[in-house]
Amino acid sequence: MADKDISQAVISRLPRYFRYLGDLKEKGVERISSQELSDIMKVTASQIRQDFNNFGGFGQQGYGYNVNYLYDEISKILGIDKQHSLVIIGAGHLGQAIAGYTNFTRRGFVFKGAFDCNPDLYGTKIRDVEVRPVDEMEDFVRKYNIEIAVLTIPKEQAVPMAHKLVECGIKAIWNFAHVDLDVPNNIQVENVHLSDSLMKLSYNINRYENPNNSPSK
Amino acid sequence: MADKDISQAVISRLPRYFRYLGDLKEKGVERISSQELSDIMKVTASQIRQDFNNFGGFGQQGYGYNVNYLYDEISKILGIDKQHSLVIIGAGHLGQAIAGYTNFTRRGFVFKGAFDCNPDLYGTKIRDVEVRPVDEMEDFVRKYNIEIAVLTIPKEQAVPMAHKLVECGIKAIWNFAHVDLDVPNNIQVENVHLSDSLMKLSYNINRYENPNNSPSK
DNA sequence: TACACATTGTTAATAAATTCTCAAATATAA
DNA sequence: TTATATTTGAGAATTTATTAACAATGTGTA
Numbered sequence: 001m002a003d004k005d006i007s008q009a010v011i012s013r014l015p016r017y018f019r020y021l022g023d024l025k026e027k028g029v030e031r032i033s034s035q036e037l038s039d040i041m042k043v044t045a046s047q048i049r050q051d052f053n054n055f056g057g058f059g060q061q062g063y064g065y066n067v068n069y070l071y072d073e074i075s076k077i078l079g080i081d082k083q084h085s086l087v088i089i090g091a092g093h094l095g096q097a098i099a100g101y102t103n104f105t106r107r108g109f110v111f112k113g114a115f116d117c118n119p120d121l122y123g124t125k126i127r128d129v130e131v132r133p134v135d136e137m138e139d140f141v142r143k144y145n146i147e148i149a150v151l152t153i154p155k156e157q158a159v160p161m162a163h164k165l166v167e168c169g170i171k172a173i174w175n176f177a178h179v180d181l182d183v184p185n186n187i188q189v190e191n192v193h194l195s196d197s198l199m200k201l202s203y204n205i206n207r208y209e210n211p212n213n214s215p216s217k
Numbered sequence: 218m219a220d221k222d223i224s225q226a227v228i229s230r231l232p233r234y235f236r237y238l239g240d241l242k243e244k245g246v247e248r249i250s251s252q253e254l255s256d257i258m259k260v261t262a263s264q265i266r267q268d269f270n271n272f273g274g275f276g277q278q279g280y281g282y283n284v285n286y287l288y289d290e291i292s293k294i295l296g297i298d299k300q301h302s303l304v305i306i307g308a309g310h311l312g313q314a315i316a317g318y319t320n321f322t323r324r325g326f327v328f329k330g331a332f333d334c335n336p337d338l339y340g341t342k343i344r345d346v347e348v349r350p351v352d353e354m355e356d357f358v359r360k361y362n363i364e365i366a367v368l369t370i371p372k373e374q375a376v377p378m379a380h381k382l383v384e385c386g387i388k389a390i391w392n393f394a395h396v397d398l399d400v401p402n403n404i405q406v407e408n409v410h411l412s413d414s415l416m417k418l419s420y421n422i423n424r425y426e427n428p429n430n431s432p433s434k
Numbered sequence: 435t436a437c438a439c440a441t442t443g444t445t446a447a448t449a450a451a452t453t454c455t456c457a458a459a460t461a462t463a464a
Numbered sequence: 465t466t467a468t469a470t471t472t473g474a475g476a477a478t479t480t481a482t483t484a485a486c487a488a489t490g491t492g493t494a
Binding site for chain 2 (some may be wrong): 008011012014015016018019077078079080082084092093094096097098100101103104107109147148171172174178180186188190192193194195196197198199200201202203204205206207208
């Protein structure tokens with residue numbers, strides 16, 4: 001955990017490399033240089049090389065990078081060469097959107113269960129998985145040793161639910177509730193705060209339209 | 218646009234400040250010091266002061282910050298003191314989740330239209346708004362002068378759709394498709410790449426479990 | 435096989451972001 | 465009213481991230 005720490009800035013860029021490499025792979029491209037990748041991705045070649053070097057460097061002088069090899073290595077780094085079990089807590093539209101997104105399955109995220117507190121949803125199915133009452137979550141997570149919980153519930157319920165999940169031995173929470181969770185730091189949390197994202201967009205619209213409403217410095 | 222540029226790192230933190238200030242406001246807290254806010258938010262007091270100072274500084278020595286005032290100022294900076302019109306392109310679960318999220322409305326994002334290419338959805342309603350055929354999008358966006366388009370469609374369709382939107386005079390795109398859009402830089406784009414976020418989570422799980430699979434340096 | 439060329443990995447330089455420090459300003463209590 | 469305690473805003477110091485430079489190493493060709 002505490003060895004050669006790699007900054008989250010680097011980690012954040014890996015999925016994007018992975019996406020572009022996947023595209024290249026599909027196109028049948030065998031090799032690529034950092035410069036070529038730089039042109040496609042609009043980041044500096046230097047950054048690409050620096051990023052890969054955090055993990056030892058996967059290229060070869062005079063040749064570049066082998067697309068397939070690099071793709072596989074990144075998938076190992078990201079841990080998507082293994083399967084991860086996942087439950088969705090909150091089977092509303094957002095929960096269903098995520099559950100139904102088949103690409104996640106392709107990346108090894110296996111959707112095992114869905115829970116909600118709305119009785120109307122009990123027994124309805126999302127991709128062969130039955131929606132269960134949320135009280136059954138604890139037993140289910142323990143029994144099947146679920147790794148990841150996707151929290152798509154209102155923020156008021158998110159905090160107590162996170163605590164319950166931690167008690168059941170969950171390893172990670174993908175949090176869509178608009179609240180910061182306070183969990184032990186052996187539990188991984190990744191927040192998706194959609195409203196934050198939308199506000200950023202709003203800022204940039206505003207900024208572009210009224211460039212001169214900045215402080216009098 | 219090109220005056221006292223504020224870094225996107227700062228902008229990214231504003232919505233979180235805004236969220237915490239909203240909570241404080243609701244609790245009836247009138248004033249707060251950067252140190253108190255630091256304790257609550259788990260960021261350094263110095264960063265809080267530095268961030269606010271980018272916009273001129275809203276506090277007073279010996280007193281701290283007035284919660285209501287600061288809240289209002291941040292909402293102005295973020296441009297959420299004004300209304301923004303918005304259409305959703307792709308009325309699947311994700312599109313519906315976003316359209317249905319009433320908090321956005323509260324923040325001034327007014328949901329005006331929804332479009333899809335699935336005839337089964339035409340005429341169905343999402344919060345009083347009828348789902349229309351996607352061919353009608355262009356006229357609609359032009360006619361009602363829509364500012365923001367939310368792209369919740371598959372990546373193959375996202376790129377041509379973005380081009381169409383730009384032609385219709387859209388100002389900003391909130392992009393949920395797993396692809397990078399290439400639009401003129403007067404168009405604001407905010408990406409929400411969910412699979413990237415999930416991969417980051419996967420990395421951190423992996424990292425925590427196998428701390429020693431780092432390169433031999 | 436030998437030589438020119440390409441391209442990485444790595445170190446150094448630069449830029450950006452964060453944290454520290456403290457004088458100046460204000461609030462509050464005596 | 466004055467003295468003391470707070471707390472900001474701003475500049476300096478530090479840390480982190482990004483970009484540039486180039487020697488080392490391999491590729492591909494004649």
